[in-house]
Amino acid sequence: MTNNPRSGDVAPHASFVVVANRLAVERITDDEGDLGWRTSPGGLVTALEPIMKAKEGAWVGWHGSPDEELEPFEHDGIEMIPVRLSEEEFAEFYEGMSNATLWPLYHDSVAFPEYHREWWDAYVSVNQRFAEAAAEVTEEGGTVWVQDYQLQLVPRMLREMRPDLKIGFFLHIPFPPQELFQQLPWRTEILKGLTGADIVGFQVPGGAANFLRLIRDRLGYETKRGEFVRDDGSRGRAAAYPISIDANAFQDLANHPDTVARAEQIREDLDAEIMFLGVDRLDYTKGLRQRIRAFGELFQSGQLDPEKAVFLQVATPSRERVDEYRRLRDDIELLVGRINGDMGQIGRSPINYLHSGYPRQEMAALYRAADVMVVTPLRDGMNLVAKEYVACRTSGDGALVLSEFAGAARELKQAWQVNPYDINGMKQRILDAASATPTEKRRRMRALRRQVFTHDINNWAESFLSDLGVEVESK
Numbered sequence: 001m002t003n004n005p006r007s008g009d010v011a012p013h014a015s016f017v018v019v020a021n022r023l024a025v026e027r028i029t030d031d032e033g034d035l036g037w038r039t040s041p042g043g044l045v046t047a048l049e050p051i052m053k054a055k056e057g058a059w060v061g062w063h064g065s066p067d068e069e070l071e072p073f074e075h076d077g078i079e080m081i082p083v084r085l086s087e088e089e090f091a092e093f094y095e096g097m098s099n100a101t102l103w104p105l106y107h108d109s110v111a112f113p114e115y116h117r118e119w120w121d122a123y124v125s126v127n128q129r130f131a132e133a134a135a136e137v138t139e140e141g142g143t144v145w146v147q148d149y150q151l152q153l154v155p156r157m158l159r160e161m162r163p164d165l166k167i168g169f170f171l172h173i174p175f176p177p178q179e180l181f182q183q184l185p186w187r188t189e190i191l192k193g194l195t196g197a198d199i200v201g202f203q204v205p206g207g208a209a210n211f212l213r214l215i216r217d218r219l220g221y222e223t224k225r226g227e228f229v230r231d232d233g234s235r236g237r238a239a240a241y242p243i244s245i246d247a248n249a250f251q252d253l254a255n256h257p258d259t260v261a262r263a264e265q266i267r268e269d270l271d272a273e274i275m276f277l278g279v280d281r282l283d284y285t286k287g288l289r290q291r292i293r294a295f296g297e298l299f300q301s302g303q304l305d306p307e308k309a310v311f312l313q314v315a316t317p318s319r320e321r322v323d324e325y326r327r328l329r330d331d332i333e334l335l336v337g338r339i340n341g342d343m344g345q346i347g348r349s350p351i352n353y354l355h356s357g358y359p360r361q362e363m364a365a366l367y368r369a370a371d372v373m374v375v376t377p378l379r380d381g382m383n384l385v386a387k388e389y390v391a392c393r394t395s396g397d398g399a400l401v402l403s404e405f406a407g408a409a410r411e412l413k414q415a416w417q418v419n420p421y422d423i424n425g426m427k428q429r430i431l432d433a434a435s436a437t438p439t440e441k442r443r444r445m446r447a448l449r450r451q452v453f454t455h456d457i458n459n460w461a462e463s464f465l466s467d468l469g470v471e472v473e474s475k
Protein backbone atom coordinates (compact mmCIF):
# COMPACT_ATOMS: atom_id res chain seq x y z
CA MET A 1 0.00 0.00 0.00
CA THR A 2 1.25 3.44 -0.82
CA ASN A 3 1.24 6.26 1.67
CA ASN A 4 0.21 8.66 -1.04
CA PRO A 5 -3.34 9.79 -0.32
CA ARG A 6 -4.13 10.59 -3.94
CA SER A 7 -3.37 8.83 -7.15
CA GLY A 8 -2.35 11.21 -9.92
CA ASP A 9 -0.91 14.68 -9.58
CA VAL A 10 -3.33 17.45 -8.72
CA ALA A 11 -2.25 21.06 -8.56
CA PRO A 12 -3.19 22.81 -5.30
CA HIS A 13 -6.41 24.62 -6.12
CA ALA A 14 -8.75 24.88 -3.11
CA SER A 15 -8.65 28.04 -1.01
CA PHE A 16 -10.70 26.54 1.86
CA VAL A 17 -10.23 22.96 3.00
CA VAL A 18 -11.90 21.03 5.80
CA VAL A 19 -10.14 17.96 7.17
CA ALA A 20 -12.28 15.60 9.25
CA ASN A 21 -12.15 11.92 10.06
CA ARG A 22 -15.35 11.39 8.08
CA LEU A 23 -16.14 12.77 4.66
CA ALA A 24 -19.18 15.07 4.40
CA VAL A 25 -21.13 12.42 2.49
CA GLU A 26 -22.43 8.97 3.25
CA ARG A 27 -22.93 6.02 0.93
CA ILE A 28 -26.44 5.16 -0.20
CA THR A 29 -27.92 2.50 -2.46
CA ASP A 30 -30.74 3.81 -4.67
CA ASP A 31 -33.91 1.94 -5.72
CA GLU A 32 -32.09 0.39 -8.69
CA GLY A 33 -29.38 -0.93 -6.37
CA ASP A 34 -26.78 1.59 -7.61
CA LEU A 35 -24.29 3.05 -5.15
CA GLY A 36 -24.30 6.81 -4.67
CA TRP A 37 -23.58 9.52 -2.10
CA ARG A 38 -25.80 11.66 0.05
CA THR A 39 -24.68 14.75 2.00
CA SER A 40 -24.30 13.85 5.69
CA PRO A 41 -27.09 15.40 7.71
CA GLY A 42 -24.82 16.97 10.39
CA GLY A 43 -24.79 20.67 11.23
CA LEU A 44 -21.09 21.06 10.42
CA VAL A 45 -21.68 20.24 6.76
CA THR A 46 -24.72 22.55 6.60
CA ALA A 47 -22.77 25.41 8.19
CA LEU A 48 -19.77 25.08 5.94
CA GLU A 49 -21.62 24.38 2.68
CA PRO A 50 -22.02 28.05 1.61
CA ILE A 51 -18.41 28.95 2.31
CA MET A 52 -17.19 25.73 0.66
CA LYS A 53 -19.18 26.56 -2.45
CA ALA A 54 -18.12 30.22 -2.49
CA LYS A 55 -14.45 29.46 -2.01
CA GLU A 56 -13.92 26.35 -4.17
CA GLY A 57 -13.74 24.29 -1.03
CA ALA A 58 -12.56 20.74 -0.61
CA TRP A 59 -13.36 18.24 2.15
CA VAL A 60 -10.71 15.68 3.09
CA GLY A 61 -11.99 12.65 5.01
CA TRP A 62 -12.44 8.90 5.25
CA HIS A 63 -15.35 7.52 3.21
CA GLY A 64 -16.27 4.82 5.69
CA SER A 65 -15.17 1.54 4.06
CA PRO A 66 -11.84 0.06 5.11
CA ASP A 67 -9.45 -1.10 2.39
CA GLU A 68 -11.19 0.83 -0.38
CA GLU A 69 -9.31 3.44 -2.39
CA LEU A 70 -11.43 6.11 -4.09
CA GLU A 71 -10.59 8.95 -6.46
CA PRO A 72 -11.62 12.50 -5.50
CA PHE A 73 -15.13 13.36 -6.70
CA GLU A 74 -17.54 16.25 -6.63
CA HIS A 75 -20.78 16.08 -4.68
CA ASP A 76 -23.30 18.90 -4.68
CA GLY A 77 -20.71 21.52 -5.62
CA ILE A 78 -18.08 20.43 -3.06
CA GLU A 79 -14.93 18.49 -3.87
CA MET A 80 -14.59 15.34 -1.77
CA ILE A 81 -11.11 13.96 -1.22
CA PRO A 82 -11.38 10.44 0.19
CA VAL A 83 -8.54 9.20 2.39
CA ARG A 84 -7.95 5.47 2.46
CA LEU A 85 -7.82 3.46 5.71
CA SER A 86 -6.74 -0.16 5.65
CA GLU A 87 -8.64 -2.73 7.72
CA GLU A 88 -5.71 -2.73 10.17
CA GLU A 89 -5.71 1.07 10.43
CA PHE A 90 -9.45 1.06 10.97
CA ALA A 91 -8.86 -1.24 13.96
CA GLU A 92 -5.79 0.57 15.31
CA PHE A 93 -6.32 4.23 14.41
CA TYR A 94 -10.14 4.51 14.55
CA GLU A 95 -11.38 1.83 16.94
CA GLY A 96 -8.16 1.74 18.98
CA MET A 97 -6.30 5.02 19.48
CA SER A 98 -9.24 7.30 18.64
CA ASN A 99 -12.08 5.45 20.34
CA ALA A 100 -10.54 3.23 23.01
CA THR A 101 -7.73 5.60 24.13
CA LEU A 102 -8.49 9.26 23.40
CA TRP A 103 -12.30 9.09 23.59
CA PRO A 104 -12.48 7.65 27.13
CA LEU A 105 -9.49 9.67 28.39
CA TYR A 106 -10.93 12.97 27.14
CA HIS A 107 -14.32 12.10 28.65
CA ASP A 108 -13.00 12.08 32.23
CA SER A 109 -11.92 8.41 31.94
CA VAL A 110 -15.52 7.28 32.44
CA ALA A 111 -14.26 4.08 30.81
CA PHE A 112 -10.69 2.88 31.20
CA PRO A 113 -8.42 4.23 28.40
CA GLU A 114 -6.17 1.59 26.83
CA TYR A 115 -2.65 2.48 25.77
CA HIS A 116 -1.05 0.46 22.95
CA ARG A 117 2.06 1.46 21.07
CA GLU A 118 0.86 -0.08 17.77
CA TRP A 119 -2.31 2.05 17.99
CA TRP A 120 -0.19 5.15 18.41
CA ASP A 121 1.97 4.25 15.39
CA ALA A 122 -1.18 3.89 13.29
CA TYR A 123 -2.48 7.24 14.64
CA VAL A 124 0.73 8.97 13.53
CA SER A 125 0.75 7.48 10.05
CA VAL A 126 -2.95 8.09 9.40
CA ASN A 127 -2.64 11.70 10.63
CA GLN A 128 0.31 12.09 8.25
CA ARG A 129 -1.82 10.84 5.36
CA PHE A 130 -4.62 13.33 6.13
CA ALA A 131 -2.08 16.16 6.42
CA GLU A 132 -0.51 15.24 3.08
CA ALA A 133 -3.89 15.12 1.39
CA ALA A 134 -4.71 18.61 2.70
CA ALA A 135 -1.28 19.97 1.75
CA GLU A 136 -1.70 18.64 -1.75
CA VAL A 137 -4.99 20.39 -2.56
CA THR A 138 -4.77 23.68 -0.68
CA GLU A 139 -3.64 26.64 -2.74
CA GLU A 140 -0.92 29.10 -1.66
CA GLY A 141 -2.09 31.12 1.36
CA GLY A 142 -5.29 29.07 1.68
CA THR A 143 -7.09 27.99 4.86
CA VAL A 144 -7.36 24.51 6.34
CA TRP A 145 -9.79 23.76 9.15
CA VAL A 146 -8.99 20.48 10.94
CA GLN A 147 -11.72 18.81 13.01
CA ASP A 148 -11.60 16.73 16.16
CA TYR A 149 -9.66 14.29 18.30
CA GLN A 150 -8.87 11.78 15.58
CA LEU A 151 -6.61 14.34 13.84
CA GLN A 152 -4.73 16.21 16.56
CA LEU A 153 -1.34 15.79 14.90
CA VAL A 154 -2.45 17.23 11.57
CA PRO A 155 -2.03 20.96 12.44
CA ARG A 156 1.69 20.62 13.19
CA MET A 157 2.36 18.23 10.29
CA LEU A 158 0.61 20.60 7.92
CA ARG A 159 2.40 23.65 9.28
CA GLU A 160 5.75 21.95 8.67
CA MET A 161 4.83 21.04 5.09
CA ARG A 162 2.98 24.26 4.27
CA PRO A 163 3.96 27.25 6.44
CA ASP A 164 2.02 29.53 4.07
CA LEU A 165 -1.38 28.18 5.20
CA LYS A 166 -3.82 29.45 7.80
CA ILE A 167 -4.64 26.50 10.00
CA GLY A 168 -7.57 26.15 12.39
CA PHE A 169 -8.36 23.21 14.67
CA PHE A 170 -11.60 22.55 16.51
CA LEU A 171 -12.04 19.86 19.17
CA HIS A 172 -15.65 18.64 19.32
CA ILE A 173 -15.17 16.67 22.54
CA PRO A 174 -14.00 17.82 25.99
CA PHE A 175 -10.32 18.58 26.58
CA PRO A 176 -9.37 17.02 29.92
CA PRO A 177 -7.61 18.53 32.90
CA GLN A 178 -3.86 18.10 33.28
CA GLU A 179 -4.23 15.39 35.94
CA LEU A 180 -5.89 13.10 33.38
CA PHE A 181 -4.17 14.22 30.18
CA GLN A 182 -0.74 13.49 31.53
CA GLN A 183 -1.47 9.75 31.66
CA LEU A 184 -1.13 9.76 27.90
CA PRO A 185 2.27 8.31 26.93
CA TRP A 186 2.24 10.58 23.83
CA ARG A 187 1.11 13.75 25.62
CA THR A 188 3.96 15.92 24.32
CA GLU A 189 3.41 14.86 20.70
CA ILE A 190 -0.33 15.60 20.92
CA LEU A 191 0.24 19.03 22.45
CA LYS A 192 2.84 19.85 19.81
CA GLY A 193 0.47 18.61 17.13
CA LEU A 194 -2.29 20.94 18.28
CA THR A 195 -0.08 23.99 18.64
CA GLY A 196 0.58 23.81 14.90
CA ALA A 197 -2.80 25.54 14.49
CA ASP A 198 -3.18 29.32 14.44
CA ILE A 199 -6.39 28.88 16.41
CA VAL A 200 -7.13 25.87 18.61
CA GLY A 201 -10.86 25.91 19.36
CA PHE A 202 -12.66 24.18 22.22
CA GLN A 203 -16.32 23.77 23.19
CA VAL A 204 -16.01 25.53 26.55
CA PRO A 205 -13.53 27.96 28.17
CA GLY A 206 -12.44 25.21 30.62
CA GLY A 207 -11.07 23.13 27.72
CA ALA A 208 -9.04 26.08 26.43
CA ALA A 209 -7.75 26.76 29.97
CA ASN A 210 -6.71 23.09 30.41
CA PHE A 211 -4.86 23.21 27.10
CA LEU A 212 -3.08 26.50 27.85
CA ARG A 213 -1.97 25.27 31.23
CA LEU A 214 -0.60 22.07 29.69
CA ILE A 215 1.39 23.77 26.96
CA ARG A 216 2.83 26.17 29.52
CA ASP A 217 3.83 23.36 31.90
CA ARG A 218 4.80 20.62 29.45
CA LEU A 219 6.07 22.50 26.40
CA GLY A 220 7.34 25.54 28.26
CA TYR A 221 5.40 27.85 25.94
CA GLU A 222 4.66 31.35 27.11
CA THR A 223 0.91 31.97 27.30
CA LYS A 224 -1.02 35.16 27.87
CA ARG A 225 -4.74 35.92 27.55
CA GLY A 226 -5.39 32.91 25.31
CA GLU A 227 -2.31 33.47 23.15
CA PHE A 228 0.67 31.11 23.06
CA VAL A 229 4.17 31.56 21.69
CA ARG A 230 5.78 28.60 19.92
CA ASP A 231 9.51 27.66 20.07
CA ASP A 232 10.18 29.64 16.89
CA GLY A 233 8.56 32.79 18.31
CA SER A 234 5.39 32.52 16.21
CA ARG A 235 2.01 32.88 17.93
CA GLY A 236 -1.27 31.00 18.09
CA ARG A 237 -4.49 31.28 20.09
CA ALA A 238 -6.70 28.94 22.11
CA ALA A 239 -10.32 29.86 22.86
CA ALA A 240 -13.84 28.49 23.26
CA TYR A 241 -16.29 28.40 20.33
CA PRO A 242 -19.36 26.47 21.54
CA ILE A 243 -20.81 24.60 18.57
CA SER A 244 -24.51 24.68 17.82
CA ILE A 245 -27.17 23.52 15.36
CA ASP A 246 -29.01 24.88 12.34
CA ALA A 247 -31.85 26.03 14.57
CA ASN A 248 -34.04 27.44 11.78
CA ALA A 249 -33.77 24.25 9.74
CA PHE A 250 -34.89 22.18 12.77
CA GLN A 251 -37.72 24.60 13.45
CA ASP A 252 -38.92 24.39 9.84
CA LEU A 253 -38.70 20.61 9.91
CA ALA A 254 -40.67 20.45 13.17
CA ASN A 255 -43.38 22.70 11.69
CA HIS A 256 -43.74 20.70 8.49
CA PRO A 257 -47.25 19.21 8.28
CA ASP A 258 -45.84 15.68 7.78
CA THR A 259 -43.77 16.06 10.97
CA VAL A 260 -46.75 17.37 12.91
CA ALA A 261 -48.83 14.40 11.73
CA ARG A 262 -46.04 11.96 12.53
CA ALA A 263 -45.65 13.40 16.06
CA GLU A 264 -49.38 12.92 16.66
CA GLN A 265 -49.12 9.35 15.37
CA ILE A 266 -46.21 8.64 17.76
CA ARG A 267 -48.29 9.87 20.70
CA GLU A 268 -51.25 7.80 19.61
CA ASP A 269 -49.09 4.68 19.28
CA LEU A 270 -47.48 5.21 22.68
CA ASP A 271 -50.88 5.78 24.26
CA ALA A 272 -49.51 7.57 27.35
CA GLU A 273 -50.42 10.74 29.21
CA ILE A 274 -46.80 11.76 29.49
CA MET A 275 -43.88 10.91 27.23
CA PHE A 276 -40.22 11.13 28.28
CA LEU A 277 -37.59 10.89 25.54
CA GLY A 278 -33.87 10.07 25.37
CA VAL A 279 -31.91 10.22 22.08
CA ASP A 280 -28.24 9.29 22.04
CA ARG A 281 -25.56 7.38 20.24
CA LEU A 282 -25.17 4.16 22.21
CA ASP A 283 -22.09 5.45 24.03
CA TYR A 284 -21.00 4.96 27.66
CA THR A 285 -20.42 8.71 28.01
CA LYS A 286 -24.14 9.38 27.58
CA GLY A 287 -25.15 8.16 31.04
CA LEU A 288 -27.66 5.63 29.72
CA ARG A 289 -27.13 3.10 32.50
CA GLN A 290 -27.86 5.73 35.17
CA ARG A 291 -30.81 7.20 33.27
CA ILE A 292 -32.51 3.86 32.72
CA ARG A 293 -31.90 2.89 36.33
CA ALA A 294 -33.52 6.16 37.42
CA PHE A 295 -36.60 5.50 35.29
CA GLY A 296 -36.75 1.88 36.51
CA GLU A 297 -36.86 3.10 40.11
CA LEU A 298 -39.44 5.79 39.32
CA PHE A 299 -41.73 3.18 37.77
CA GLN A 300 -41.02 0.63 40.49
CA SER A 301 -41.82 3.08 43.29
CA GLY A 302 -45.02 4.26 41.61
CA GLN A 303 -43.72 7.85 41.36
CA LEU A 304 -44.30 7.34 37.66
CA ASP A 305 -47.35 5.29 36.77
CA PRO A 306 -46.45 2.71 34.09
CA GLU A 307 -50.02 2.91 32.84
CA LYS A 308 -49.78 6.64 32.24
CA ALA A 309 -46.11 7.39 31.52
CA VAL A 310 -43.69 6.05 28.94
CA PHE A 311 -39.95 6.52 28.51
CA LEU A 312 -38.83 6.20 24.89
CA GLN A 313 -35.09 5.74 24.49
CA VAL A 314 -33.62 5.89 20.99
CA ALA A 315 -30.03 4.62 20.87
CA THR A 316 -28.06 4.86 17.64
CA PRO A 317 -25.67 1.95 17.05
CA SER A 318 -22.08 3.21 17.34
CA ARG A 319 -18.50 1.81 17.27
CA GLU A 320 -19.95 -1.64 17.69
CA ARG A 321 -16.72 -3.66 17.61
CA VAL A 322 -15.10 -1.75 20.50
CA ASP A 323 -15.36 -3.82 23.72
CA GLU A 324 -16.78 -1.09 25.97
CA TYR A 325 -19.56 -0.41 23.45
CA ARG A 326 -20.43 -4.11 23.26
CA ARG A 327 -20.60 -4.33 27.03
CA LEU A 328 -22.77 -1.23 27.19
CA ARG A 329 -25.26 -2.63 24.70
CA ASP A 330 -25.55 -5.86 26.66
CA ASP A 331 -26.00 -3.97 29.95
CA ILE A 332 -28.67 -1.67 28.56
CA GLU A 333 -30.64 -4.48 26.97
CA LEU A 334 -30.49 -6.44 30.21
CA LEU A 335 -31.63 -3.46 32.27
CA VAL A 336 -34.49 -2.53 29.94
CA GLY A 337 -35.60 -6.16 29.69
CA ARG A 338 -35.61 -6.52 33.46
CA ILE A 339 -37.60 -3.33 34.07
CA ASN A 340 -40.14 -4.11 31.36
CA GLY A 341 -40.38 -7.70 32.58
CA ASP A 342 -41.13 -6.54 36.11
CA MET A 343 -43.35 -3.58 35.32
CA GLY A 344 -44.90 -4.22 31.91
CA GLN A 345 -48.28 -5.59 31.04
CA ILE A 346 -49.58 -7.27 27.89
CA GLY A 347 -49.23 -4.68 25.11
CA ARG A 348 -47.60 -2.11 27.38
CA SER A 349 -43.97 -1.54 28.41
CA PRO A 350 -42.87 1.42 30.52
CA ILE A 351 -39.58 1.66 28.60
CA ASN A 352 -39.67 1.67 24.83
CA TYR A 353 -36.12 1.02 23.61
CA LEU A 354 -35.14 1.44 19.94
CA HIS A 355 -31.64 0.53 18.78
CA SER A 356 -31.54 2.28 15.43
CA GLY A 357 -30.70 5.45 13.51
CA TYR A 358 -33.53 7.51 12.03
CA PRO A 359 -33.96 10.19 9.37
CA ARG A 360 -33.86 13.78 10.57
CA GLN A 361 -37.60 14.25 10.11
CA GLU A 362 -38.36 11.32 12.40
CA MET A 363 -36.04 12.87 15.01
CA ALA A 364 -37.93 16.18 14.73
CA ALA A 365 -41.25 14.33 15.13
CA LEU A 366 -39.92 12.60 18.27
CA TYR A 367 -38.76 15.92 19.73
CA ARG A 368 -42.15 17.42 18.92
CA ALA A 369 -43.96 14.53 20.53
CA ALA A 370 -42.00 14.42 23.82
CA ASP A 371 -43.20 16.25 26.94
CA VAL A 372 -39.84 15.89 28.70
CA MET A 373 -36.45 15.41 27.02
CA VAL A 374 -33.88 13.69 29.21
CA VAL A 375 -30.22 14.33 28.32
CA THR A 376 -27.91 13.01 31.05
CA PRO A 377 -24.34 12.44 29.79
CA LEU A 378 -21.60 11.74 32.33
CA ARG A 379 -19.44 13.99 30.15
CA ASP A 380 -20.14 15.51 26.73
CA GLY A 381 -18.29 18.11 24.64
CA MET A 382 -21.54 19.92 23.80
CA ASN A 383 -24.59 17.67 23.17
CA LEU A 384 -26.52 18.80 20.14
CA VAL A 385 -29.59 16.70 20.93
CA ALA A 386 -30.46 19.10 23.77
CA LYS A 387 -30.33 22.07 21.37
CA GLU A 388 -32.29 20.20 18.68
CA TYR A 389 -35.10 19.50 21.16
CA VAL A 390 -35.29 23.17 22.07
CA ALA A 391 -35.34 24.25 18.41
CA CYS A 392 -38.19 21.82 17.68
CA ARG A 393 -40.45 23.08 20.52
CA THR A 394 -42.04 25.58 18.21
CA SER A 395 -45.09 26.04 20.40
CA GLY A 396 -42.87 27.05 23.31
CA ASP A 397 -43.74 24.20 25.68
CA GLY A 398 -41.83 21.05 26.72
CA ALA A 399 -39.16 20.54 29.37
CA LEU A 400 -35.47 19.76 29.13
CA VAL A 401 -33.62 17.77 31.81
CA LEU A 402 -29.90 18.29 31.18
CA SER A 403 -26.69 17.02 32.74
CA GLU A 404 -24.44 19.67 34.21
CA PHE A 405 -21.54 17.74 32.61
CA ALA A 406 -22.62 18.50 29.03
CA GLY A 407 -20.96 21.52 27.37
CA ALA A 408 -24.50 22.68 26.53
CA ALA A 409 -25.25 23.19 30.25
CA ARG A 410 -23.24 26.46 30.17
CA GLU A 411 -25.66 27.89 27.64
CA LEU A 412 -28.92 26.12 28.52
CA LYS A 413 -29.11 27.36 32.08
CA GLN A 414 -32.91 27.25 32.27
CA ALA A 415 -32.99 23.49 31.75
CA TRP A 416 -33.64 21.29 34.80
CA GLN A 417 -29.98 20.52 35.41
CA VAL A 418 -28.87 17.25 37.01
CA ASN A 419 -25.80 15.44 38.24
CA PRO A 420 -26.24 12.07 36.50
CA TYR A 421 -24.09 10.29 39.11
CA ASP A 422 -26.69 11.23 41.74
CA ILE A 423 -29.56 8.90 40.84
CA ASN A 424 -31.90 10.17 43.56
CA GLY A 425 -31.23 13.77 42.56
CA MET A 426 -31.81 12.91 38.92
CA LYS A 427 -35.11 11.16 39.73
CA GLN A 428 -36.28 14.23 41.60
CA ARG A 429 -35.36 16.62 38.77
CA ILE A 430 -37.15 14.39 36.23
CA LEU A 431 -40.28 14.56 38.38
CA ASP A 432 -39.85 18.33 38.91
CA ALA A 433 -39.63 18.88 35.14
CA ALA A 434 -42.63 16.66 34.44
CA SER A 435 -44.82 18.30 37.07
CA ALA A 436 -43.85 21.95 36.49
CA THR A 437 -46.73 24.27 35.64
CA PRO A 438 -47.29 25.14 31.96
CA THR A 439 -46.29 28.73 32.78
CA GLU A 440 -42.99 27.62 34.33
CA LYS A 441 -42.24 25.35 31.37
CA ARG A 442 -42.94 28.14 28.91
CA ARG A 443 -40.85 30.63 30.84
CA ARG A 444 -37.85 28.32 30.77
CA MET A 445 -38.38 27.24 27.16
CA ARG A 446 -38.57 30.87 26.01
CA ALA A 447 -35.12 31.55 27.46
CA LEU A 448 -33.69 28.32 26.05
CA ARG A 449 -35.03 29.07 22.58
CA ARG A 450 -33.63 32.59 22.67
CA GLN A 451 -30.19 31.18 23.41
CA VAL A 452 -30.31 28.48 20.71
CA PHE A 453 -31.66 30.78 17.99
CA THR A 454 -29.19 33.58 18.70
CA HIS A 455 -26.22 31.17 18.84
CA ASP A 456 -26.68 28.83 15.91
CA ILE A 457 -24.21 26.89 13.80
CA ASN A 458 -23.65 29.83 11.45
CA ASN A 459 -22.59 32.06 14.36
CA TRP A 460 -20.21 29.33 15.42
CA ALA A 461 -18.56 28.94 12.00
CA GLU A 462 -18.43 32.69 11.42
CA SER A 463 -16.86 33.49 14.75
CA PHE A 464 -14.18 30.80 14.40
CA LEU A 465 -13.37 31.66 10.81
CA SER A 466 -13.34 35.40 11.31
CA ASP A 467 -10.89 34.96 14.21
CA LEU A 468 -8.80 32.89 11.83
CA GLY A 469 -8.87 35.78 9.38
CA VAL A 470 -11.12 34.16 6.81
CA GLU A 471 -13.70 36.39 5.16
CA VAL A 472 -17.14 34.92 5.65
CA GLU A 473 -20.26 36.45 4.21
CA SER A 474 -22.97 36.70 6.82
CA LYS A 475 -26.14 34.82 5.82
Ligand code: ADP
Residues within 6 Å of the ligand: 279, 280, 281, 314, 315, 316, 356, 357, 358, 359, 360, 363, 382, 383, 384, 385, 386, 388
Ligand atom coordinates in the same frame (compact mmCIF):
# COMPACT_ATOMS: atom_id res chain seq x y z
P1 ADP B 1 -22.47 12.88 19.60
O1 ADP B 1 -21.80 13.81 18.63
O2 ADP B 1 -21.62 12.45 20.73
O3 ADP B 1 -23.13 11.71 18.94
P2 ADP B 1 -24.55 14.97 19.92
O4 ADP B 1 -25.76 14.99 20.77
O5 ADP B 1 -23.74 16.20 19.97
O6 ADP B 1 -23.69 13.69 20.31
O7 ADP B 1 -24.96 14.76 18.41
C1 ADP B 1 -25.70 13.63 17.99
C2 ADP B 1 -26.31 13.88 16.64
O8 ADP B 1 -26.76 12.62 16.13
C3 ADP B 1 -27.54 14.78 16.70
O9 ADP B 1 -27.56 15.62 15.57
C4 ADP B 1 -28.72 13.81 16.69
O10 ADP B 1 -29.89 14.32 16.06
C5 ADP B 1 -28.16 12.66 15.88
N1 ADP B 1 -28.75 11.39 16.34
C6 ADP B 1 -28.68 10.85 17.56
N2 ADP B 1 -29.35 9.68 17.61
C7 ADP B 1 -29.86 9.49 16.39
C8 ADP B 1 -30.66 8.46 15.79
N3 ADP B 1 -31.05 7.38 16.48
N4 ADP B 1 -30.99 8.61 14.50
C9 ADP B 1 -30.58 9.69 13.80
N5 ADP B 1 -29.84 10.67 14.30
C10 ADP B 1 -29.47 10.58 15.57
Ligand code: F6P
Residues within 6 Å of the ligand: 022, 148, 172, 173, 318, 319
Ligand atom coordinates in the same frame (compact mmCIF):
# COMPACT_ATOMS: atom_id res chain seq x y z
O1 F6P C 1 -18.89 14.03 18.78
C1 F6P C 1 -17.80 13.33 18.36
C2 F6P C 1 -18.04 12.47 17.13
O2 F6P C 1 -16.83 11.93 16.70
C3 F6P C 1 -18.67 13.23 15.99
O3 F6P C 1 -17.74 13.98 15.28
C4 F6P C 1 -19.29 12.13 15.21
O4 F6P C 1 -20.34 12.57 14.42
C5 F6P C 1 -19.80 11.22 16.31
O5 F6P C 1 -18.93 11.41 17.39
C6 F6P C 1 -19.90 9.78 15.83
O6 F6P C 1 -18.63 9.18 15.79
P1 F6P C 1 -18.07 8.19 14.70
O7 F6P C 1 -17.56 9.03 13.56
O8 F6P C 1 -16.99 7.47 15.42
O9 F6P C 1 -19.19 7.30 14.26
